[in-house]
Amino acid sequence: MKKILIINGPNLNMLGLREPEVYGHDTLDEISKWTDEKLIGKASIEWFQSNVEGEIVGRIQRAFTEHFDALVINPGGYSHTSVVIHDALKILKIPIIEVHLSQLYRREEFRHTLLTAKAATAIMSGLGKQSYYVAILSQLH
Numbered sequence: 103m104k105k106i107l108i109i110n111g112p113n114l115n116m117l118g119l120r121e122p123e124v125y126g127h128d129t130l131d132e133i134s135k136w137t138d139e140k141l142i143g144k145a146s147i148e149w150f151q152s153n154v155e156g157e158i159v160g161r162i163q164r165a166f167t168e169h170f171d172a173l174v175i176n177p178g179g180y181s182h183t184s185v186v187i188h189d190a191l192k193i194l195k196i197p198i199i200e201v202h203l204s205q206l207y208r209r210e211e212f213r214h215t216l217l218t219a220k221a222a223t224a225i226m227s228g229l230g231k232q233s234y235y236v237a238i239l240s241q242l243h
Contacts (some may be wrong), residue, residue, distance in 0.1 A: 103146050104171040106238050108134075109161055110151040111178030111187075117203075125203050126230050133231040140235055144242055155184060162190040172197040172241040174234060181218045191221035197241055198222045201233035 110130060113120055118129035128136070134149045141147060148170075150161050158180070165173060173196060180187050181200065191198055200219045205228030219225050224240065226233045 103144070104242055105146045105169065106148070106241065107161075107165050107168075107170045107173050108147060108149045108234060109158060109173065109175045109177075110149070111158055111176060111180045112153040113178050114176060115151050115153065128231050133234060136231060137234045137238070141238060145238055147238070155180060155186060159186055159190045162187070163193065166193055166195075170196055172199065172238075174199045174201060174237045175218070175222075176201045176203070176233075177218045181216050184218060188218045188221050191218060197224075199237040199240060200225045201229075201237050202227040203230050203233055204228060 114130050117125055117133065118127055130151060138147055152158050152161070158177070162173070162175075173191075173194060175191070175198065177184065177187055177200065181202070198221060200216070200222040202225075206216070216225070224237075226237055229236055
């Protein structure tokens, strides 16, 4: 069974409350439960969320020695600004799938620049909560 780490960045703990017309009505906890249930017996999934850039970097660094098969990351707003998360991702030697619930290219111009995605193997944008599920499925071959 593949071991997958999912990292979520700032404000994703506010899903369901924050701009539901953009991000949907599901909370991160509901999304994680939905995803876990769909993947029972197919993958071992660990979820992590932080609003703090350094904690996200630390979790990525720890993943280097924890033998994950893939990383799914939704860096939130840090995807547009964080060189340090980008650099930490480059340490990993596993597939990295960056996900975004909304379709970034239909939103504000500043959201079109994805610094962290330059270290990703693949990017998914606009699939809502299914982004996590599809990202994990892509690694179960």
